[in-house]
Amino acid sequence: MTGYQPGEQPQTQRIIKLNTNENPYPCSPVVVETIRRTAAESLRRYPDPMAEPFRRRAAEVLGIEPDWILCGNGSDDLLTIVTRALVGQGQLLRLPYPSYILYKTLAELQGARSEEVRFAPDWSVPDAFADGAEELRLVFLANPNSPSGTVVSPARVLELAERLPCPLLVDEAYVDFAEMNCLDLVARCERIIVSRSLSKSYALAGLRFGYLVAQPHLVEQFTKVKDSYNCDAVSIAAAAAALGDRAWLAENRAKILATRARLTERLRKLNFNVVDSQANFVWATHDSAAVRPIFERLRHEGIYIRYMNYAGWGDGLRVSVGTDPHIDRFLERLENNLP
């Protein structure tokens, strides 16, 4: 197998990095202080195996019970846990296309088969996405989706889940930048699992923390599959502190959304097709200009965005929402490099 290829992480400060949807602003100062204190006081012992301090805080914030929550070393860890728990060798996993490529790698790791169902041209999900198949064991849906930033409404998600013969994992890695979420559906339909990440909206990609929400009997089964101590003491404490700082999240979200609107408008003025995004990135395609050379020239100038080419769908540029000065610089260089 090929293995999953993460986006480039150049280890130098002198570039403008708009390629892996990181938050461009520093995390909440409350998080930094919590990390200092935890590092000084509590590294001698093993952490709580279920990340209980985080679960209690998240339960409070989300208005659910702690036993509906499972924590992971980033939400990728949770996607792995769920796949390992549900999908056996030779069985089938379904994913949308184009979307997060890791889902396919997870199937391969299980010796399982995967099946891609295409989005409609307007990025809605066709009915075929919910068709039953004998060996179908798990369906993934990134919502908001990457690379498009588009969302499927909760009503539609519920409709799909009710027709499916297996669990539907709704990957809400970008949901804090969106206007909707599927959390309430978990109680209404046992097949719906929602996963979330602190990497993007909480500016903690380097910390590695995510959680999922599912009905307790599922959480209990997933727990059997995870590493006993999959989350470390520092990240558990820091993630709990992050969720507690509601004001930081609201302010950060407002900044990102304002820059996203400006970026979208400017790209459209440059004749790119940009679908309305509910995430912290935008997907830009072009009818006449080849976008790959643009990506390469910008990269050469130290401006990193993501070039994606989806077989049978087309190619485009995925641009993360950065700080205003970084986005201005990107737009200026983009305009300059247009054919």
Ligand SMILES: *Cc1c(COP(=O)(O)O)cnc(C)c1O
């Ligand atoms: C970034 C991302 C993740 C992974 O998040 P981590 O918590 O950093 O592991 C999961 N799903 C999607 C769609 C993402 O873009």
